[in-house]
Amino acid sequence: MDAGNTSMSTLASQICNQIASIFAKPTSPYPPTLDLLVIELSTIASQKGRVFLYAAGRGGLMLKALCMRLFHLGLSAHFVFDLTTPPITSNDLLIASSGSGGSSSVEAICSLARSHGARVLLLTAQPEKGRIVKHANVVAYVPAQTMADDQANAGDGRSRALLPMGSAYEGALFVLFEMLVFKLGEVLGENPEAVRARHTNLE
DSSP, X not given: OOHHHHHHHHHHHHHHHHHHHHTTSOOTTSOOHHHHHHHHHHHHHHTTOEEEEEOOHHHHHHHHHHHHHHHHTTOEEEETTOTTOOOOOXXXXXXXXXXXXXXXXXXXXXXXXXXXXXXXXEEESOTTTOGGGGGOSEEEEOOOOOTTTTTTTOTXXXXXXXXXXXXXXXXXXXXXXXXXXHHHXXXXXXXXXXXXXXXXXXX
């Protein structure tokens, strides 16, 4: 293996280890995040409700990826602001994410969802500080660094973080959602053939 590949392998391991360490942190008094998501989504599936998802920026990209996989698992899943997103009702679940817990767009969406009677699950790294928590029925705590606290952990300001700003939180969401899809597929009894059959063939 040449030096370039060794460097890539080392960086990849460091990044993966940093993200893995997030899931070793306690979430009490909040319930274990993966278990919470599996319960909420399996419940909404059993009730034939729909799942709506929203986050801004890079976190939004993570939730769009989850939205796609939830559809592949047989759920009626919709990303907020897509042109085919239906109206939300009291039978539905909104999964929203704001690492800082203070995103104005996420707050507005959560407030609207609650006003229509929907259940709101908020993913956040700042459950004690963020103002969006007041709109959530349930909070899923992801104890990762975000832009809300990356400067406080920057040391002398000259060192470069391997996962700057909100990258640790966003990376944690990606890994969390992959674990969720795996666990939820088991709970829903979805085999790989059924999941693959729902993937688009217009490519």
